[in-house]
Amino acid sequence: MACVRLTNLNKHYPGFHAVRDISVDIADGEFVVLVGPSGCGKSTTLRMIAGLEEVTSGDIFIGDRRVNDVAPAKRDVAMVFQNYALYPHMTVRKNLSFGLRMRRTPRPEIESRVAEASAMLGLDALLDRRPKELSGGQRQRVALGRAIVRQPQVFLFDEPLSNLDAKLRSETRTEIAALHRRLGTTMIYVTHDQVEAMTLGDRLVLMRDGVVQQAAPPLEVYHRPANRFVAAFIGSPAMNLFPGGVRGGQFRPDGSTNSVPMPGVADGPAVLGVRPEDLLIDGSGMPLAEGSLYGIEQLGHENLLHLNVGPTPCVVRTPLAPPGEPPARVRLSVGPGAVHLFAADDGGRRL
Numbered sequence: 140m141a142c143v144r145l146t147n148l149n150k151h152y153p154g155f156h157a158v159r160d161i162s163v164d165i166a167d168g169e170f171v172v173l174v175g176p177s178g179c180g181k182s183t184t185l186r187m188i189a190g191l192e193e194v195t196s197g198d199i200f201i202g203d204r205r206v207n208d209v210a211p212a213k214r215d216v217a218m219v220f221q222n223y224a225l226y227p228h229m230t231v232r233k234n235l236s237f238g239l240r241m242r243r244t245p246r247p248e249i250e251s252r253v254a255e256a257s258a259m260l261g262l263d264a265l266l267d268r269r270p271k272e273l274s275g276g277q278r279q280r281v282a283l284g285r286a287i288v289r290q291p292q293v294f295l296f297d298e299p300l301s302n303l304d305a306k307l308r309s310e311t312r313t314e315i316a317a318l319h320r321r322l323g324t325t326m327i328y329v330t331h332d333q334v335e336a337m338t339l340g341d342r343l344v345l346m347r348d349g350v351v352q353q354a355a356p357p358l359e360v361y362h363r364p365a366n367r368f369v370a371a372f373i374g375s376p377a378m379n380l381f382p383g384g385v386r387g388g389q390f391r392p393d394g395s396t397n398s399v400p401m402p403g404v405a406d407g408p409a410v411l412g413v414r415p416e417d418l419l420i421d422g423s424g425m426p427l428a429e430g431s432l433y434g435i436e437q438l439g440h441e442n443l444l445h446l447n448v449g450p451t452p453c454v455v456r457t458p459l460a461p462p463g464e465p466p467a468r469v470r471l472s473v474g475p476g477a478v479h480l481f482a483a484d485d486g487g488r489r490l
């Protein structure tokens with residue numbers, strides 16, 4: 140097992156600066172998820188850790204060893220890819236044992252490690268099949284098994300669930316979480332899926348345009364997003380963002396006659412963030428605005444109400460019955476502590 144330290148890591152492709160000065164310390168045994176929209180540089184970062192991309196500048200340490208110039212096979216990491224990368228002509232058993240055979244691991248040890256991984260992932264009945272005789276979920280389990288038998292110091296996952304359907308994705312996600320609990324090995328996991336990020340990570344590293352926006356435990360990112368981008372990226376439906384202004388310690392959304400207290404915040408334009416579940420329709424919070432209802436989605440256990448507040452669309456998530464049919468007028472209020480305030484210009488958190 141090992142910690143992983145990235146210091147001032149940069150990657151320049153010809154004409155493109157893909158990773159910008161990333162510094163992250165990953166503790167021994169930690170499960171860190173690199174998350175962000177497509178093209179933000181998360182795969183490039185992971186591939187640099189794996190040794191599959193050269194580092195332009197900065198350092199990568201695994202344990203106390205600087206690995207910038209260490210060949211991928213010598214880094215003691217195992218990577219699981221989105222497309223499984225299994226050998227099509229080999230059986231599952233051979234796929235699992237291939238890496239160990241290449242390393243000339245003694246045969247009895249290969250057999251015991253394969254048996255252990257196979258039992259852990261429920262592959263026993265599949266050991267003599269070839270990849271084309273497996274479902275997508277089974278193939279991904281074999282890919283996981285192949286990483287496990289190597290007993291690496293660090294596991295690296297590059298969107299391993301992207302090719303699976305929703306149900307299998309959820310099942311395999313649970314398996315990966317269980318694997319981490321059981322093995323306790325450091326894991327670094329890349330995804331653009333916020334549900335995977337929230338449910339798997341001890342800590343999220345949220346990236347945008349090659350820059351780390353926030354590195355914190357999932358619930359901290361959810362409850363205290365560092366900026367407007369993070370606020371909008373984590374959470375589904377996304378956090379509502381009401382443009383408006385602060386005057387005399389009060390924020391008033393554009394198109395509303397109500398305002399909410401913002402003690403100590405300087406006057407000026409700002410954006411108020413409120414999560415859909417924190418917008419209340421029973422009048423029990425601080426009055427925020429009146430909205431015009433234009434859509435209702437009934438999900439059984441809750442309803443999503445789509446409204447416009449002046450020029451701003453917003454979503455309310457509520458267990459309560461819809462307050463009327465479109466275009467009903469709905470009074471919205473917010474609970475104390477449920478508001479986030481961001482700067483209008485750079486989107487940084489103000490309160």
Ligand code: ATP
Binds near residue numbers: 331
């Ligand atoms: P995705 O989820 O789509 O894989 P990502 O966050 O993993 O996105 P990367 O694959 O790390 O993104 O790519 C980061 C940026 O670097 C992208 O804009 C991509 O186009 C660019 N990029 C990646 N590989 C190269 C390359 N070989 N040459 C030039 N640009 C590249």
